Amino acid sequence: MDKQIVFISDIHGNMEAFKNVLKDIERRKISLEDVYCLGDSVGYGTRPDDVINQIKELGITSILGNYDEAVGFYLPTCGCSIESDSDKHKTKNALSWTVKHTSDENKEFLREFEEQITIKAGGKRILLTHASPVSITDYVYEDNTEKQEEIADELEEDMIVFGHTHIPYVKKVKDKLFINAGSVGRPKDGDNRACYCILTIGETVEAEFVRVPYDIEKMAAEIEESELLDSFAMVLRTGRDTK
Template identity: 40%
Template sequence: MKIALFSDIHANIDALNPVLDDIYSRSPDAVYCLGDLVGYAPYPNEVIETIREKGIPVIAGNYDQGVGLNSDDCGCAYQTEEDKARGAESIAFTNKVITDENRAYLRSLPAHLRIEFGVNTDPYHLLLVHGSPRKINEYLFEDRPDKSMIRMMERAEAHIMAFGHTHKPYHKILEDSDGKYRHAINIGSVGKPKDGDPRACYAMLEWDGDLNLSDANDLNVEFIRVEYHVEKAANAVEESPLPDAFADMLRNGG
């Protein structure tokens, strides 16, 4: 089984198109998007329409939820008043340009997707969330204590849990109380990376047959970085009513 997962496009069509080209060139068995299609860049409609044309299943991100409800709150955690003011400009712009049809689409997105595997063995579950199983905008950073992450995954009945929202990719292999291994995977960001690498990021999950939960290495997780025309995307931000600071974030991967 080979599954491609991507998230946090944030209206960056220049990043999305080469990522999709790269994904389909690898012939995955399934492709899923973990939300935040819109915000921070000038092409929310183009991103939504591309995803819909491809028929890719999507869950709602916090930004999708805010725009879907025509709210002025994206559910983002801004660190400074300056960041908060720029964020207000971003969601106001997105709410202004989004089409009625695309807003309705965002409003219809599911919160989570759960896929059950294990035809020939005990069932095991892949849970797709945007922030966490508990909250759409909860940040699951890499430094979260293992015990906390395991407890969350056990309560959610997730053997593999994939999520986005922080824009920082990582894979943690966690041993639970039964001596089985669980996998917590942040798949990074396509359109607004925050790990210092401006290239778009997505994840490919792969395993053979039924996943062996007793083998920590039975699931292969690859983080794939895709080059795209960052300067073109940054220029598009600067030519729009959006704050120029968002362009610099694209250039710097932060």
């Protein structure tokens, strides 16, 4: 029988998107034991505690993301490479607001996340991390072939599944499968619906990216009513990063 595993990533405090993704997973009758979160449950969105509480309640195995780390450990930045003053302002606003609106108990919970884990399914070994084996702030885009080849050379597992860029893809490099699960709460590939990945392992390995509609305007309005930057609401509406 084929084995199905679900990967969700980069919820970023977007409870409406997360809620509808969970409903879709339940509709497909996939066990929560086979659901993995690849990090960044918090940051940019208005409901960090709601998202964390849901993850805890459902017992979803989660990996440490750069925003999880920054919020949980009270770090001054999210660790990403930021060049423009505008981007620095955005990350400072998102991080400081999220730290203020995440409970101490949930910060402690975030500190318990591992940076990466390896799981076994259908005879395959799968490395789960937020960004790359090198760092939880490393960006591995689909066209980064040189970087992927370097990772593949060191990768003991059959495949690696990650998030961080908010842009989903599947690509084979040197017989190693690279899967970016996309973003549940803050897609940046032009499709503003929540995105998650179902990996089916049988005689072949198939990665399906599932798009789930949710009340985007509700979450965007919550952002605009808060002290978070209005530009974060525009990201939800457009499915694109703002400059």
